[in-house]
Amino acid sequence: MNRTLVEELMETKVTDATFPVSGPENSLDPVEKRTTVVGIVGCGAIARTITDFALKENLGVHIKFFYDQDMKRAEDLASHAGGVAVQNVQDMLSYVDLIVEAASPGAVMEIVPKVLESKSDVIIMSLGALMDQDLKHHLEDLAKRNDSRIYMPSGAIAGLDGVKSASIGEIREVSLVTRKPPRSLGISTDTEKVLYDGKASGAVRKFPANINVAAALSIACGMEADVKIVADPKIDRNCHEIHVVGDFGEITTTTQNMSCKTNPKTSLLAAYSVIKLLKTLNEHSRRGT
Numbered sequence: 001m002n003r004t005l006v007e008e009l010m011e012t013k014v015t016d017a018t019f020p021v022s023g024p025e026n027s028l029d030p031v032e033k034r035t036t037v038v039g040i041v042g043c044g045a046i047a048r049t050i051t052d053f054a055l056k057e058n059l060g061v062h063i064k065f066f067y068d069q070d071m072k073r074a075e076d077l078a079s080h081a082g083g084v085a086v087q088n089v090q091d092m093l094s095y096v097d098l099i100v101e102a103a104s105p106g107a108v109m110e111i112v113p114k115v116l117e118s119k120s121d122v123i124i125m126s127l128g129a130l131m132d133q134d135l136k137h138h139l140e141d142l143a144k145r146n147d148s149r150i151y152m153p154s155g156a157i158a159g160l161d162g163v164k165s166a167s168i169g170e171i172r173e174v175s176l177v178t179r180k181p182p183r184s185l186g187i188s189t190d191t192e193k194v195l196y197d198g199k200a201s202g203a204v205r206k207f208p209a210n211i212n213v214a215a216a217l218s219i220a221c222g223m224e225a226d227v228k229i230v231a232d233p234k235i236d237r238n239c240h241e242i243h244v245v246g247d248f249g250e251i252t253t254t255t256q257n258m259s260c261k262t263n264p265k266t267s268l269l270a271a272y273s274v275i276k277l278l279k280t281l282n283e284h285s286r287r288g289t
């Protein structure tokens with residue numbers, strides 16, 4: 001991106017009511033904070049759902065910068081949302097407080113370390129990448145050293161609030177059964193077929209697009225979930241059933257997800273979980289764990 005353009009944009013913040021600036025002649029009310037500036041990495045279905053929502057309702061943050069490995073996608077979404085498309089992630093890092101990663105496990109590996117090193121916070125959607133324990137520990141270490149935050153939204157499943165509370169005690173069993181219409185799993189079958197039955201980490205290579213929920217559950221529990229992936233011709237929604245047993249008792253939840261308009265593989269609830277997280281960042285009261 002043309003740096004002059006970015007500089008111009010940031011200069012407009014001084015007179016922009018949504019960007020109060022601190023300084024002797026423009027001092028802030030003690031409780032007033034600068035609006036959180038957000039950049040998006042990955043301009044696909046999740047990003048589009050977030051920006052559509054932000055155009056209708058105030059999220060309490062300013063979604064300003066858009067990056068995608070496909071520049072056209074970044075430009076299209078930026079123009080739809082009234083933001084700025086950047087050619088390199090580096091172009092926006094000095095100006096953002098938070099990056100939403102909604103791209104791919106590769107982006108978590110390549111881009112998230114740069115985000116944390118620049119002392120920005122990050123929301124990670126491609127949680128499957130964090131089944132790689134070395135990468136997860138590396139990112140957590142970077143976040144600690146740079147005093148930044150890594151947010152992992154609950155995505156396409158319900159119940160992670162209770163599961164997180166449960167993890168204070170001993171958890172003995174964690175399982176996930178994911179059922180999808182065969183076409184969502186890239187196969188065609190008239191009968192129910194179990195495509196995977198094993199530990200979450202084992203599904204990473206075989207089912208990368210289906211591992212985000214298993215990763216979210218495993219991370220919330222602090223132990224690897226047992227995962228079953230089933231192609232079910234009788235259903236038309238992506239369904240996730242989680243079951244957790246521990247000294248607190250038992251939790252079972254079932255989520256039947258509608259898909260995002262532009263990507264049938266991605267659940268609307270996953271995009272909603274980022275929107276809700278963005279909305280709660282600056283709230284003064286919090287619900288749930």
Ligand SMILES: NC(=O)c1ccc[n+]([C@@H]2O[C@H](COP(=O)([O-])OP(=O)(O)OC[C@H]3O[C@@H](n4cnc5c(N)ncnc54)[C@H](O)[C@@H]3O)[C@@H](O)[C@H]2O)c1
Pocket residue numbers: 041042043044045046047067068069070073101102103104105106107110125126127153154155156157208209212213216262263265266267270
């Ligand atoms: N946590 C969850 O519950 C959950 C649910 C659904 C999807 N996801 C994950 O979120 C991510 C985004 O989902 P989506 O439906 O919006 O995907 P999508 O395919 O609709 O869009 C992804 C966009 O990211 C871009 N992209 C991919 N790799 C990139 C990289 N390295 N650098 C820059 N841009 C890159 C692509 O060009 C594409 O425009 C995926 O990894 C998906 O698996 C997570």
